[in-house]
Amino acid sequence: MEQLINDLKVQIKEALHLEELQLEDFDENTPLFGEDGIGLDSIDILEIVVLLEKEYGIRMSNPKEGKAIFHSVRTIAEYVQKVKSE
Amino acid sequence: MKNWAGTTYGNEWMHKWLIRMLRYIDVRLLYLFAAVFIIPVCLLLNPSCGFAYRFFRQRFGYGRLKSAWKTYVNHCLFAGAVIDKFAMYAGKKFDIEIEGGDHFRDLAERQEGFVLLSAHIGNYEIAGYTLVCQNKRINALVYAGEKASVMKNRDRMFAATNTRMIAISQDMSHLFEIDKALADGEIVSMPADRSSGSQKYILHDFLGAKARFPLGPFSASRVHLLNVLAVNVMKTSLRRYKIYVTPLPYDRSATREEQIRQLSSAYVAELERRVRQYPTQWYNYFEFWEEIES
Numbered sequence: 001m002e003q004l005i006n007d008l009k010v011q012i013k014e015a016l017h018l019e020e021l022q023l024e025d026f027d028e029n030t031p032l033f034g035e036d037g038i039g040l041d042s043i044d045i046l047e048i049v050v051l052l053e054k055e056y057g058i059r060m061s062n063p064k065e066g067k068a069i070f071h072s073v074r075t076i077a078e079y080v081q082k083v084k085s086e
Numbered sequence: 087m088k089n090w091a092g093t094t095y096g097n098e099w100m101h102k103w104l105i106r107m108l109r110y111i112d113v114r115l116l117y118l119f120a121a122v123f124i125i126p127v128c129l130l131l132n133p134s135c136g137f138a139y140r141f142f143r144q145r146f147g148y149g150r151l152k153s154a155w156k157t158y159v160n161h162c163l164f165a166g167a168v169i170d171k172f173a174m175y176a177g178k179k180f181d182i183e184i185e186g187g188d189h190f191r192d193l194a195e196r197q198e199g200f201v202l203l204s205a206h207i208g209n210y211e212i213a214g215y216t217l218v219c220q221n222k223r224i225n226a227l228v229y230a231g232e233k234a235s236v237m238k239n240r241d242r243m244f245a246a247t248n249t250r251m252i253a254i255s256q257d258m259s260h261l262f263e264i265d266k267a268l269a270d271g272e273i274v275s276m277p278a279d280r281s282s283g284s285q286k287y288i289l290h291d292f293l294g295a296k297a298r299f300p301l302g303p304f305s306a307s308r309v310h311l312l313n314v315l316a317v318n319v320m321k322t323s324l325r326r327y328k329i330y331v332t333p334l335p336y337d338r339s340a341t342r343e344e345q346i347r348q349l350s351s352a353y354v355a356e357l358e359r360r361v362r363q364y365p366t367q368w369y370n371y372f373e374f375w376e377e378i379e380s
C-alpha cells in the first residue's frame with residue numbers, strides 16, 4: 001500500500017504539473033480538492049481519472065462514487081487496491 | 087468569471103400553458119405578442135438590457151440609437167429562441183440547414199467518441215433534435231437548476247434522438263459521466279463560453295478585448311485526445327435555422343496546456359466569426375469583459 005501511495009503521489013504531481021508541491025509535503029491524507037487541501041479542482045480530476053486508466057487499467061464504474069474515491073491519495077490507493085484484488 | 091443559474095425564465099405552469107398554446111396557434115403570433123408587450127417591459131426592468139446595450143456600443147462600436155435598437159432586436163430574438171424551443175416541445179417543425187454536417191457524420195461513423203462545444207448564441211437546443219446519431223449516444227451537459235417542465239420535455243424529445251442529459255452536479259459525478267461516455271466512444275456536448283464548475287479560465291482576445299473563457303470544457307475535450315467540433319445554431323429567418331459545424335484542431339502531441347490553448351483559440355475564433363455574422367443573437371447577459379476592462 002505504501003509503495004502504491006508513493007507511486008500515485010509522483011504520478012499525480014507529474015500529470016498535473018504540480019512543480020511547486022514537494023513530495024515530502026504531499027500527505028496522502030490531505031484532501032486533494034478545496035482550500036483545505038492541495039487545491040485541485042474539477043478540471044484536474046479528469047486528469048487523475050485518465051491516469052488511473054493508463055497506469056492501472058482502472059475505469060470508474062459508478063460516477064456517484066467519484067468524489068469519495070478522489071478525496072485523497074490514500075482513498076485513491078485504497079480504491080486501486082480494491083479493484084485490483086477483485 | 088460569472089456562473090449562470092441555468093434556468094429558463096418563467097414557472098412550470100407558464101411553460102405548460104405555452105406548450106398547449108403553441109399546439110394550436112402560429113408561433114408568429116407569439117413573436118408579435120412578445121415584441122409588443124413583453125420585451126419593452128423586460129427592457130425596463132431587466133439588467134440584461136444594459137449588458138446588451140454595452141455589448142453593441144463597446145464591442146461593435148454602434149452609436150447610441152443603433153445600440154438601443156439592436157438591444158431591442160436582440161431581446162426579441164432571444165424571446166423567439168425560447169418560443170421556438172417550446173414550439174418544438176409542442177411538435178412544431180423548423181427548416182434546418184447544416185453547414186459542415188460532413189464533419190459530424192464522418193466522426194459519427196468512427197469507433198471513438200468526440201466532443202461538441204456550443205455557446206449561448208442562437209438556439210443550440212435545435213441542434214439536439216437535428217444532429218442525430220443512431221449508433222452513438224449524445225450526452226448533453228446541462229445545468230441542474232433547469233425547470234422540471236423543461237427537463238421533462240427535453241427528456242421526451244431527446245428520447246427519440248439517442249440523446250441523454252448529464253446534469254452538472256455538486257458531487258462532480260458529471261465529470262465521471264463525461265469521462266465514461268467519451269471512453270465508451272460516445273459523443274459529449276457542452277457549452278464552452280460560461281463557467282460550469284471550475285473557476286479556472288483562459289484569456290483570449292474576443293471581439294476586440296480580453297475575455298475569460300472557462301478551462302473546463304477544453305481540458306475535458308482533450309483528455310482522451312479526441313476530435314472536437316464547434317456547433318452553433320443561428321436563426322436565419324422566422325422559421326429557419328442554420329447549424330454551423332466546425333472542426334477545432336489541436337496538436338495531439340503538444341503539452342496539456344498547449345492543447346488547451348490551441349483548442350480554446352480555435353473555439354473563440356469560430357465564436358467570434360459567428361457573433362460578427364449574427365451580432366443580435368448573442369445571449370450572454372452579463373459583463374463578459376467586465377473584470378478585465380475595469
